[in-house]
Amino acid sequence: MGRENFHRILEETQQNVLRMGSLVEEAITKAVDALTRSDTKLADEILKADDYVDDLNVLIETNCLNLLALQQPMASDLRTIAAMLDIVIDLERIGDHACDIAQITKNLANEPQLKPLVDIPLMAAKAREMLRESLDAFSHHDAQAAHEVPRKDDEVDRLYRKVFAELIQFMANDPKAIGRASNLLLVALYLERIADHSTNICERVVYMVEGVPKKLKRSVVEFNEVLAHSDEIMQTSTPAAADTASAS
Amino acid sequence: MTTRLVCGGALIGVIAVAYLAATQPEPTRTILVIVALVAALALVIAFVPGRPSARASVAAVEPEALTPHADLGAQPGVAEVLEALPVGVMIIGEDGKIRSFNAAAGEVFGVPADRATNRALIEIVRNFELDKRVAATLRDGVEETGELAYVAAQQRHLQVTTRVLAGEGSRSALVIVTDQTRMRELETLRREFVSNVSHELRTPLTAVKLMVETLQTGVERPASDEFLGSIAQETERMIALVEDLLDLARLESGKLEMRLSTVDIGELCRQAAQAQRARAHTLGILLECSTPDTPITISADRDKLFQVIANLLDNALRHTPRSGQVRLAASNSKGAVNIVVSDTGSGIPSTALPHIFERFYVVDPARARSRSGTGLGLAIVKHIIEAHGGSIAATSELGVGTSFHCTFTNV
Numbered sequence: 001m002g003r004e005n006f007h008r009i010l011e012e013t014q015q016n017v018l019r020m021g022s023l024v025e026e027a028i029t030k031a032v033d034a035l036t037r038s039d040t041k042l043a044d045e046i047l048k049a050d051d052y053v054d055d056l057n058v059l060i061e062t063n064c065l066n067l068l069a070l071q072q073p074m075a076s077d078l079r080t081i082a083a084m085l086d087i088v089i090d091l092e093r094i095g096d097h098a099c100d101i102a103q104i105t106k107n108l109a110n111e112p113q114l115k116p117l118v119d120i121p122l123m124a125a126k127a128r129e130m131l132r133e134s135l136d137a138f139s140h141h142d143a144q145a146a147h148e149v150p151r152k153d154d155e156v157d158r159l160y161r162k163v164f165a166e167l168i169q170f171m172a173n174d175p176k177a178i179g180r181a182s183n184l185l186l187v188a189l190y191l192e193r194i195a196d197h198s199t200n201i202c203e204r205v206v207y208m209v210e211g212v213p214k215k216l217k218r219s220v221v222e223f224n225e226v227l228a229h230s231d232e233i234m235q236t237s238t239p240a241a242a243d244t245a246s247a248s
Numbered sequence: 249m250t251t252r253l254v255c256g257g258a259l260i261g262v263i264a265v266a267y268l269a270a271t272q273p274e275p276t277r278t279i280l281v282i283v284a285l286v287a288a289l290a291l292v293i294a295f296v297p298g299r300p301s302a303r304a305s306v307a308a309v310e311p312e313a314l315t316p317h318a319d320l321g322a323q324p325g326v327a328e329v330l331e332a333l334p335v336g337v338m339i340i341g342e343d344g345k346i347r348s349f350n351a352a353a354g355e356v357f358g359v360p361a362d363r364a365t366n367r368a369l370i371e372i373v374r375n376f377e378l379d380k381r382v383a384a385t386l387r388d389g390v391e392e393t394g395e396l397a398y399v400a401a402q403q404r405h406l407q408v409t410t411r412v413l414a415g416e417g418s419r420s421a422l423v424i425v426t427d428q429t430r431m432r433e434l435e436t437l438r439r440e441f442v443s444n445v446s447h448e449l450r451t452p453l454t455a456v457k458l459m460v461e462t463l464q465t466g467v468e469r470p471a472s473d474e475f476l477g478s479i480a481q482e483t484e485r486m487i488a489l490v491e492d493l494l495d496l497a498r499l500e501s502g503k504l505e506m507r508l509s510t511v512d513i514g515e516l517c518r519q520a521a522q523a524q525r526a527r528a529h530t531l532g533i534l535l536e537c538s539t540p541d542t543p544i545t546i547s548a549d550r551d552k553l554f555q556v557i558a559n560l561l562d563n564a565l566r567h568t569p570r571s572g573q574v575r576l577a578a579s580n581s582k583g584a585v586n587i588v589v590s591d592t593g594s595g596i597p598s599t600a601l602p603h604i605f606e607r608f609y610v611v612d613p614a615r616a617r618s619r620s621g622t623g624l625g626l627a628i629v630k631h632i633i634e635a636h637g638g639s640i641a642a643t644s645e646l647g648v649g650t651s652f653h654c655t656f657t658n659v
Contacts, residue, residue, distance in 0.1 A: 016372065020372065022376040023376045026375075026376065052376075118599060
């Protein structure tokens with residue numbers, strides 16, 4: 001394999017990372033869209049499209065390993081390949097989370113909607129924006145942009161805490177809502193994780209460009225605080241349905 | 249749409265594309281645009297000075313001259329034509345890199361055209377489906393026209409056509425993109441409007457029909473009186489809806505005649521408040537009107553402005569609970585006249601606030617039905633105020649109340 005061929009394959013592999021990224025970006029939007037509209041057909045499409053993501057994952061990994069084994073790349077080429085090997089893991093997990101949300105859509109299809117979804121679509125839009133910008137930073141080798149993206153994680157975490165508190169309130173008020181509310185709680189958790197995976201991608205971009213491994217500042221959801229608030233809700237709420245059930 | 253064709257600094261013609269927007273179905277319009285586009289490009293190629301196959305007239309252009317060529321983007325003058333086209337045009341080389349990317353494509357995909365050239369398509373337009381279609385065109389010569397959902401900052405509905413551009417021993421792809429997002433939105437609005445009007449008219453009509461049928465069976469008084477009262481009430485509601493619709497249609501088409509005169513806003517507010525005072529008393533709501541002692545005059549259509557204040561007061565009274573308060577105030581400051589209608593009602597959620605001036609938008613459909621609004625009042629208010637060169641804004645807090653602020657600057 002000549003150097004020209006090496007650069008061609010490296011470039012193609014970078015483009016495949018972007019192809020994989022565009023597939024998972026789309027999967028997030030469609031997953032939350034399917035959940036909002038209880039569209040099981042769309043949910044099935046998302047589950048099916050994950051095969052493409054997996055195929056691209058294998059192709060990218062194989063190409064990266066071949067380049068490493070056969071070309072002994074150095075400096076920025078080496079870091080780019082190492083970054084891509086990490087980035088595809090994050091993209092693959094994001095794709096899995098979109099599938100998890102699609103599966104939840106199917107699980108909830110025959111249940112009445114707990115409430116019109118407002119904050120979950122907002123979380124999805126924000127998480128997707130972070131993913132898109134992290135992939136832009138990768139595409140343009142832009143470390144500065146990669147530093148900026150994780151700041152948006154605060155907003156995703158704020159929405160996550162809000163959704164968490166609201167769903168706990170639903171569960172406290174009506175035990176019959178526990179099944180649906182806990183499924184939605186998982187959706188919010190997956191979206192929060194997608195935002196974290198985007199931050200991981202940014203860290204790899206910074207390493208790829210600057211050559212220095214760096215942990216980017218990310219906001220952390222204070223679970224103790226959230227759970228303490230949940231306890232408060234549980235103690236103050238009177239589960240009307242539970243009372244009725246025990247009375248009968 | 250018309251565009252000048254300039255080649256080597258000389259004007260060589262004009263492209264005119266006529267959209268038969270209202271009468272033609274969407275696929276026909278798209279085909280017309282594409283046919284016009286390909287014909288225009290072929291004409292430019294045919295007219296390029298010095299080109300061996302150049303022809304002197306349109307009639308002399310042979311069919312093969314209409315086949316787009318791989319070097320299309322490089323032809324003199326063609327770049328200007330591509331740049332001026334209102335549809336997105338991209339030419340992708342055999343290596344998957346963008347050779348040509350016009351300004352309209354840049355607008356659709358949110359990328360400056362100068363950043364796109366010589367980059368792989370997937371780097372610039374991160375859409376797997378588009379990438380796949382272009383790859384199929386380059387690899388297998390597949391040509392297709394179809395819809396594509398493109399999500400970037402916002403979702404866009406695109407119509408994408410891919411065509412092969414044959415070159416000597418190479419193949420490029422011509423991608424034509426039309427953004428149909430706005431058309432889709434308008435179509436949705438139109439459908440919703442028709443559906444809403446039908447619903448709003450059918451509901452009272454059904455009630456009237458049932459009551460008439462019952463009366464025909466020979467119902468006696470006092471039940472018949474009650475039925476007749478209800479029929480009169482439902483008929484009034486339908487008349488109000490039709491009048492509102494006609495008002496709105498006239499306002500939106502700009503055909504509403506404005507009879508401008510000098511109007512004292514303070515006096516108008518006092519009259520509007522007086523007209524609603526008896527109703528407020530019946531509802532148990534305190535209606536206050538505060539205006540300065542000196543006249544505040546603007547040039548306006550008195551009746552239309554009275555309708556604005558009456559609509560806002562009616563809205564406030566319908567959404568304020570018993571023992572609540574509705575306040576109407578007029579003031580004059582910094583060369584602007586302000587009218588504020590505030591209430592201590594249930595308030596409007598922040599997510600609904602940007603939509604309240606839309607036709608038939610109701611914050612809580614379950615409650616709106618029982619409160620007999622037509623869903624057109626605020627849309628009419630906004631149009632009338634804007635026809636006077638003014639503006640209206642709303643602020644609200646759930647459980648606290650809502651305020652509508654009207655501002656007129658043509659004092």
